Amino acid sequence: MNTPAKNSASGFTLLEILVALIIFALLSSMTYRGLTTVLQTRTHLAEENRKWRAVAMLFARIDQDLSTLAKRPVRDASDLTAPPFIAKPIAQGEQDAQMMFTRMGFPDQANALAGPLRCGYRLRGDIIEQVLWPAPDSAPRAVPVINTLLENVAAVEFQYLDHAGAWHTRWPLPGHNLVFPAAVQVVLELKSKERITRLFALPALQQ
Numbered sequence: 306m307n308t309p310a311k312n313s314a315s316g317f318t319l320l321e322i323l324v325a326l327i328i329f330a331l332l333s334s335m336t337y338r339g340l341t342t343v344l345q346t347r348t349h350l351a352e353e354n355r356k357w358r359a360v361a362m363l364f365a366r367i368d369q370d371l372s373t374l375a376k377r378p379v380r381d382a383s384d385l386t387a388p389p390f391i392a393k394p395i396a397q398g399e400q401d402a403q404m405m406f407t408r409m410g411f412p413d414q415a416n417a418l419a420g421p422l423r424c425g426y427r428l429r430g431d432i433i434e435q436v437l438w439p440a441p442d443s444a445p446r447a448v449p450v451i452n453t454l455l456e457n458v459a460a461v462e463f464q465y466l467d468h469a470g471a472w473h474t475r476w477p478l479p480g481h482n483l484v485f486p487a488a489v490q491v492v493l494e495l496k497s498k499e500r501i502t503r504l505f506a507l508p509a510l511q512q
């Protein structure tokens with residue numbers, strides 16, 4: 306007597322479905338964490354790249370300005386004669402800078418910036434600024450142009466090497482108003498804890 310064959314095909318059990326769902330959830334979580342890590346790393350690398358590019362541009366700007374020093378005394382806003390190169394540890398007020406000097410103008414400028422001008426650098430808050438006066442002699446109400454060069458700065462120190470090999474935090478030295486430093490050293494500390502030191506040799510102007 307023939308008996309009907311039993312159907313050997315069967316579906317997934319509830320336990321098998323739950324195991325598959327758990328495995329899928331674990332794989333999804335691992336993939337998400339991996340993608341998040343990649344995106345965070347890419348963002349961090351982009352921020353680091355922007356930071357170091359800004360630092361490099363700051364030093365390039367300082368080097369360009371110092372390489373075009375002009376041995377020209379100036380008259381300040383009080384109509385007093387000031388040395389061509391002045392430096393102090395702290396800037397006081399909107400019209401002041403930690404390092405100020407006379408430099409030659411920009412050759413590609415057709416206006417007042419083509420002639421000698423007054424240039425300065427300072428730390429204000431957490432920003433290093435370049436201060437530009439359109440003429441060496443400051444009018445009483447002259448307003449300088451302020452350029453933001455680098456943000457998130459914890460501290461900056463300018464040091465000046467005299468021709469005897471000693472370092473100073475102020476310039477000019479007593480009785481040497483027309484003498485320039487032999488070199489300028491910039492010690493930069495960022496809020497991200499990096500500390501960078503750069504040395505700039507000044508042109509050998511006639512002392």
